[in-house]
Amino acid sequence: MKAEIITIGDEILIGQIVDTNSVYISKELNKIGVSVYQITSIQDDKEHILEAFAAAQSRVDIVIITGGLGPTKDDITKHTICEYFNDELVFNQEVLDHITYLFKEFVKKPLLEANKTQAFVPSKAEVLTNRFGTAPGMWIELNQTIFISMPGVPHEMKGIIEYEALPRLQKRCKLPFIQHKTFLTYGMGESAIAARIETFENELPETVKLAYLPSLGRVRLRLSSQGNDKEVVEKAIAQQTKKLLPLIDDIFEGYEEEGSFEENIAKMLVTQGKTLAIAESCTGGNLVERFTAKPGASKYLKGSLVTYATQSKIDILDVDPAVIDKDSVVSAKVAEQMAVNAKKLYRSDIAISTTGNAGPTKGDSDVEVGTVFIGIATESGVESHKFMMGNHRERVIGKTVNKSLELLKKTLID
Amino acid sequence: MKAEIITIGDEILIGQIVDTNSVYISKELNKIGVSVYQITSIQDDKEHILEAFAAAQSRVDIVIITGGLGPTKDDITKHTICEYFNDELVFNQEVLDHITYLFKEFVKKPLLEANKTQAFVPSKAEVLTNRFGTAPGMWIELNQTIFISMPGVPHEMKGIIEYEALPRLQKRCKLPFIQHKTFLTYGMGESAIAARIETFENELPETVKLAYLPSLGRVRLRLSSQGNDKEVVEKAIAQQTKKLLPLIDDIFEGYEEEGSFEENIAKMLVTQGKTLAIAESCTGGNLVERFTAKPGASKYLKGSLVTYATQSKIDILDVDPAVIDKDSVVSAKVAEQMAVNAKKLYRSDIAISTTGNAGPTKGDSDVEVGTVFIGIATESGVESHKFMMGNHRERVIGKTVNKSLELLKKTLID
Numbered sequence: 001m002k003a004e005i006i007t008i009g010d011e012i013l014i015g016q017i018v019d020t021n022s023v024y025i026s027k028e029l030n031k032i033g034v035s036v037y038q039i040t041s042i043q044d045d046k047e048h049i050l051e052a053f054a055a056a057q058s059r060v061d062i063v064i065i066t067g068g069l070g071p072t073k074d075d076i077t078k079h080t081i082c083e084y085f086n087d088e089l090v091f092n093q094e095v096l097d098h099i100t101y102l103f104k105e106f107v108k109k110p111l112l113e114a115n116k117t118q119a120f121v122p123s124k125a126e127v128l129t130n131r132f133g134t135a136p137g138m139w140i141e142l143n144q145t146i147f148i149s150m151p152g153v154p155h156e157m158k159g160i161i162e163y164e165a166l167p168r169l170q171k172r173c174k175l176p177f178i179q180h181k182t183f184l185t186y187g188m189g190e191s192a193i194a195a196r197i198e199t200f201e202n203e204l205p206e207t208v209k210l211a212y213l214p215s216l217g218r219v220r221l222r223l224s225s226q227g228n229d230k231e232v233v234e235k236a237i238a239q240q241t242k243k244l245l246p247l248i249d250d251i252f253e254g255y256e257e258e259g260s261f262e263e264n265i266a267k268m269l270v271t272q273g274k275t276l277a278i279a280e281s282c283t284g285g286n287l288v289e290r291f292t293a294k295p296g297a298s299k300y301l302k303g304s305l306v307t308y309a310t311q312s313k314i315d316i317l318d319v320d321p322a323v324i325d326k327d328s329v330v331s332a333k334v335a336e337q338m339a340v341n342a343k344k345l346y347r348s349d350i351a352i353s354t355t356g357n358a359g360p361t362k363g364d365s366d367v368e369v370g371t372v373f374i375g376i377a378t379e380s381g382v383e384s385h386k387f388m389m390g391n392h393r394e395r396v397i398g399k400t401v402n403k404s405l406e407l408l409k410k411t412l413i414d
Numbered sequence: 415m416k417a418e419i420i421t422i423g424d425e426i427l428i429g430q431i432v433d434t435n436s437v438y439i440s441k442e443l444n445k446i447g448v449s450v451y452q453i454t455s456i457q458d459d460k461e462h463i464l465e466a467f468a469a470a471q472s473r474v475d476i477v478i479i480t481g482g483l484g485p486t487k488d489d490i491t492k493h494t495i496c497e498y499f500n501d502e503l504v505f506n507q508e509v510l511d512h513i514t515y516l517f518k519e520f521v522k523k524p525l526l527e528a529n530k531t532q533a534f535v536p537s538k539a540e541v542l543t544n545r546f547g548t549a550p551g552m553w554i555e556l557n558q559t560i561f562i563s564m565p566g567v568p569h570e571m572k573g574i575i576e577y578e579a580l581p582r583l584q585k586r587c588k589l590p591f592i593q594h595k596t597f598l599t600y601g602m603g604e605s606a607i608a609a610r611i612e613t614f615e616n617e618l619p620e621t622v623k624l625a626y627l628p629s630l631g632r633v634r635l636r637l638s639s640q641g642n643d644k645e646v647v648e649k650a651i652a653q654q655t656k657k658l659l660p661l662i663d664d665i666f667e668g669y670e671e672e673g674s675f676e677e678n679i680a681k682m683l684v685t686q687g688k689t690l691a692i693a694e695s696c697t698g699g700n701l702v703e704r705f706t707a708k709p710g711a712s713k714y715l716k717g718s719l720v721t722y723a724t725q726s727k728i729d730i731l732d733v734d735p736a737v738i739d740k741d742s743v744v745s746a747k748v749a750e751q752m753a754v755n756a757k758k759l760y761r762s763d764i765a766i767s768t769t770g771n772a773g774p775t776k777g778d779s780d781v782e783v784g785t786v787f788i789g790i791a792t793e794s795g796v797e798s799h800k801f802m803m804g805n806h807r808e809r810v811i812g813k814t815v816n817k818s819l820e821l822l823k824k825t826l827i828d
Contacts, residue, residue, distance in 0.1 A: 011627050013450040014594065015441030016636070018434055022455075027429030036427040037462070039455035041436075044625075048451070055469070072608040072626045107603070114605040132806075153628065155806050180428060189521070191528040191548075194486040211458070212486045213425050214567065224424070256430075278720075284706025285699035288720050292698025295774055295807055303726045306692075306702050306718040308711060309760075316717070316759055345730050346723075360709055392546075392569050393709055 001173050002037040003029055004056040008049060008067035008077055009152055012041045021066050021157055028161055033175035034062060035226065044068055049080045057145045062169065067152030069135040071114040081149060082122050085140055089120040092136075095127055099134045125149075128164035132156045137164060146172070177230040179237050182213075182256035183221040185248055186406055190214045193221070197247050207233075208240050216398040217389075220256060221248070253406065261405040262290045268412040269300035269350075276408075277346030278304035279317055279338040281329075282356035282372060286401050302346035307338070310364045313355075317341045330355050330365040332384040335375030339384075343377040351377045352408055356389070358396040372400050376411055415587050416451040417443055418470040422463060422481035422491055423566055426455045435480050435571055442575055447589035448476060449640065458482055463494045471559045476583065481566030483549040485528040495563060496536050499554055503534040506550075509541060513548045539563075542578035546570045551578060560586070591644040593651050596627075596670035597635040599662055600820055604628045607635070611661050621647075622654050630812040631803075634670060635662070667820065675819040676704045682826040683714035683764075690822075691760030692718035693731055693752040695743075696770035696786060700815050716760035721752070724778045727769075731755045744769050744779035746798040749789030753798075757791040765791045766822055770803070772810040786814045790825055 005025055011017045019041060026036045037060050042048050049068075056063045068077030082088055096119035103111045118134050121127055128137030128148070133156035138149040148165050150157045169175075185193065190212050194201070201210055207227065213220040223240050227233045245252065254264060269276055278288050288304030291297045305317055310329045313319040319337045327333050338353035356372030357363055365371075369391045375384040387403060389396040419439050425431045433455060440450045451474050456462050463482075470477045482491030496502055510533035517525045532548050535541060542551030542562070547570035552563045562579050564571045583589070599607065604626050608615070615624055621641065627634040637654050641647045659666065668678060683690055692702050702718030705711045719731055724743045727733040733751045741747050749769050757765035770786030771777055779785075783805045789798040801817060803810040 010623075010625055010638070011636075012436075013440055013453065014444050014638075015437045015439070015450075016596070016627065017629070018432055018437050019453075020432055022426075023429045023432050025429070026427055030428050036429075037457065038466075039427065039433075039453075041453035043451065052452075070626065070628075071605045109603075109606070112605045112609050114608050155809060182430070189523075191485045191526045192523070194528050195526050209424075211424055212484065213430065214484075215431070220430075222425075222430070224428075275723075284711070285702035285718060285720070286706075288699035288722075289703055292700075292720075292722060293808075295772075297698070298722055298777055301722050303722040303730070304699060304718075304720040305730070306699070306706075306720060308702075308706060308715050308717040309689075312717045312760055315761065316719070346726055347729065358709075363712060394707075395569060 001034045001062060001175055002060040003034050003062040003064055004037055004060045005039045005064045005066070006052050006056060007039070007041045007152065008044060008065065010043050013043055021152060021154055024154070024158060025064055025066070025161060028166060029064075030178055030180070032166055032170055033178050033226070034169065034173075035178060044076055046076060046080050046083070049077065050084055053084050053147075057142070061145060061173070063145060063147045064165075065147065065149040066157055069149065069151040071112075071118055071134070077149060078120075078122070081125075081138070081140070081147075085122060085124055085142060087122040087124045090123045092119050092121050092127060095119040095121060095136050098129065098136075102134060128160050130156050131159045131163060139165075139168065176226050176228050177233050178226040179224070179233050180257065181223045181237050181241055183244065183248065184218065184253040184256055184261075185221065185251040186218050186253055188219065188251045190219050193219055193248070193251075197244065200243055200247055204240065205236065208236050216395060216402050218402060253409070261402070261409060263294065265405060265408050265412060266291065266294070266297070266300060268409070272412065274349040275300055275302050275346075277302040277342045277348035277351040279342035279351065279353040280304055280306045281308060281313070281338070281354055282358045283354045283397055283400050283404070284308060286397055287352070287354060287404055290401060290405070302348045305342055305345070313338065317345070328365040328367060330357050330367045330371055330373060332373050332375075332386065335373035335384040336377070336382045339375035339377035340382050349379065350408070350411065352404055354400055354404060356396065356400060358393045359391055360393060370396055372396065374400070374404050374407055376407055378411060415448045415476060415589055416474040417448050417476040417478055418451055418474045419453045419478045419480070420466050420470060421453070421455045421566065422458060422479065424457050427457055435566060435568055438568070438572060439478055439480070439575060442580060443478075444592055444594070446580055446584055447592050447640070448583065448587075449592060458490055460490055460494050460497070463491065464498055467498050467561075471556070475559060475587070477559060477561045478579075479561065479563040480571055483563065483565040485526075485532055485548065491563060492534075492536070495539075495552070495554070495561075499536060499538055499556060501536040501538045504537045506533050506535050506541060509533040509535060509550050512543065512550075516548055542574050544570050545573045545577065553579075553582065590640050590642050591647050592640040593638070593647050594671065595637045595651050595655055597658065597662065598632065598667040598670055598675075599635065599665040600632050600667055602633065602665045604633050607633055607662070607665075611658065614657055614661055618654065619650065622650050630809060630816050632816060667823070675816070675823060677708065679819060679822050679826060680705065680708070680711070680714060682823070686826065688763040689714055689716050689760075691716040691756045691762035691765040693756035693765065693767040694718055694720045695722060695727070695752070695768055696772045697768045697811055697814050697818070698722060700811055701766070701768060701818055704815060704819070716762045719756055719759070727752065731759070742779040742781060744771050744781045744785055744787060746787050746789075746800065749787035749798040750791070750796045753789035753791035754796050763793065764822070764825065766818055768814055768818060770810065770814060772807045773805055774807055784810055786810065786817075788814070788818050788821055790821055792825060
């Protein structure tokens with residue numbers, strides 16, 4: 001089964017928002033064996049929407065539409081759906097009851113006329129309940145193609161996908177099994193890896209695909225396969241994994257499907273009964289944010305001291321000003337003192353620190369832009385590592401966060 | 415002039431990466447008067463790429479292609495371009511010289527065979543130099559349509575867009591003027607705003623479009639217009655701005671085009687010669703990260719104490735344990751003490767604090783999930799505000815960050 005996602009709304013096309021909805025939908029569809037063939041973002045324009053619907057219908061079995069279902073006038077999706085399906089809007093009492101309930105319980109304001117219009121849905125559509133908002137989701141079938149239309153507000157869309165769309169798709173369609181296995185590697189570039197695994201790649205069976213995904217100092221290698229027989233697919237992936245793994249043994253960090261670095265670190269900390277503290281300079285809160293983004297961080301995370309100003313490193317983290325004078329604020333000794341003192345202040349078992357110059361200018365230290373030191377303090381002592389992360393600010397920060405997580409994981413394994 | 419962006423690569427379609435490239439490209443094209451008509455994401459599949467090229471050519475004047483130009487085998491864009499344009503790859507000495515230079519200066523490793531193949535480009539293409547990587551950008555014209563192909567690695571793509579593609583497009587095409595004006599509002603929902611400005615919206619001239627963009631407790635209203643005469647476009651937007659502004663006077667925060675909340679706060683702090691410190695609990699580093707994401711933060715930002723664990727609030731932020739016992743860790747008094755003590759520790763002029771329960775479970779406090787207190791300490795004292803942010807973890811964090819920025823701006827204005 002192939003799907004196309006159509007996102008409607010000018011805001012994506014003028015670069016005002018990032019299309020995270022499609023990422024979520026693609027991931028969820030893949031899990032149940034629907035492969036996404038195309039993602040199409042178009043404007044709130046009737047003719048263009050009609051054209052995109054027809055093109056998608058000619059290509060795929062399932063068309064997922066997000067956006068353009070709000071109560072305001074720039075949202076024309078519902079009327080365009082009526083035109084495409086030669087249908088008309090009819091009043092739906094159940095939807096109005098749901099909207100009335102949401103207003104009473106959560107909005108705590110009187111219902112507006114604009115909201116009442118949301119109770120009108122195309123007569124050929126089945127309603128997909130929107131638990132978190134007033135615009136209903138819709139399911140319409142036409143000549144073997146399933147159209148699912150949802151509002152673009154992310155948490156409303158997610159609720160409809162999870163509770164309504166996915167269970168119905170699984171019931172309605174005979175879905176194949178899809179498996180991806182993604183190998184996280186570090187310390188080697190895309191071309192060098194490709195040269196090393198060339199024979200493996202040439203010998204891959206047609207049923208297994210390999211992709212290279214480079215990002216912020218790491219390359220991920222993804223093997224993919226699909227088929228109707230789960231066992232056959234799993235066996236194909238397992239066989240190729242067995243061949244690939246010894247070739248990348250020295251640069252292999254783990255499988256992405258088994259969790260991100262930070263998720264694995266969190267698990268290891270909880271299992272080992274250890275707590276973590278962080279002291280950040282150049283990463284400016286990005287490192288701690290990786291941990292607090294997921295619930296449950298309070299089980300192992302004490303917190304992070306973001307000491308951006310040099311004086312704050314002295315005042316709060318008790319870094320020796322003489323060391324800063326002698327070695328500069330971007331130095332091994334400062335990274336080490338930051339880690340040791342964060343560990344002490346937070347009374348944690350492990351502490352990690354970052355100090356560096358992300359650029360574009362040099363700041364309080366004379367070191368070259370891109371120079372970063374990462375310190376790690378544990379019960380058995382402190383160590384620090386120096387890295388040159390290039391001269392692109394965002395990438396220096398991203399690569400430093402990645403490298404910190406790698407070092408932290410290594411520390412927990414040792 | 416209309417453009418379509420085609421992104422090639424399975425990683426977007428299986429939900430493994432977010433397509434931030436299209437956001438960047440759309441924003442940059444809009445600035446020079448090229449409107450993006452469609453964004454299409456497709457797989458690394460020859461037939462599909464050919465089909466997408468043809469469809470785009472029938473719709474738009476400029477086709478921007480990203481992805482699929484790496485040195486590895488899953489990247490088939492270049493060969494498919496040759497097929498589409500009935501062309502062949504020819505060796506380009508200048509490209510090889512550039513690749514050799516990059517390897518010598520930055521990679522500091524010997525050139526690989528896979529990299530040498532990158533010096534082959536379609537004979538009909540003009541090379542767009544890739545300053546930050548080995549895969550060259552390409553410019554090919556066919557029947558009045560311009561095709562621009564670039565690698566998908568974000569910073570490489572950005573370099574080609576900025577230094578090569580945009581200047582050439584401006585030289586080659588007669589471009590209209592596009593203006594967007596985006597009104598940041600707060601404290602009122604989409605439907606309520608729509609009801610209030612209904613007459614305004616009905617009376618809008620055809621040349622001006624209005625869009626509602628709701629996100630994390632705020633609604634942005636965007637007026638857009640385009641035309642060949644810059645003055646006419648600017649006048650149309652100015653006229654409608656004059657009509658709209660009095661209608662939303664009480665909920666208006668500023669124009670998005672004049673900078674984000676954090677950028678405006680940064681400017682105000684620098685102008686007023688004030689420094690900022692942050693103490694974060696439930697926002698877990700997200701608040702400080704908004705400031706450190708942009709260079710120059712060290713001019714006004716002292717840092718942030720992310721005290722995630724309750725004990726850390728006592729140990730590091732000197733919050734009174736008796737107050738935590740009596741009022742709970744999510745309370746007005748704790749928020750106030752966090753702000754006051756962060757101000758003291760960092761020796762800043764202003765400090766802002768967040769403490770709340772982002773969920774999904776209750777944690778160290780018995781307050782309802784979604785309860786958040788924000789504290790602000792200044793030279794003239796301390797205050798705190800209570801908010802109910804709903805029960806969706808990510809949204810609680812996002813809305814708390816937004817609300818903190820709003821309060822901070824208000825403090826700086828007063």
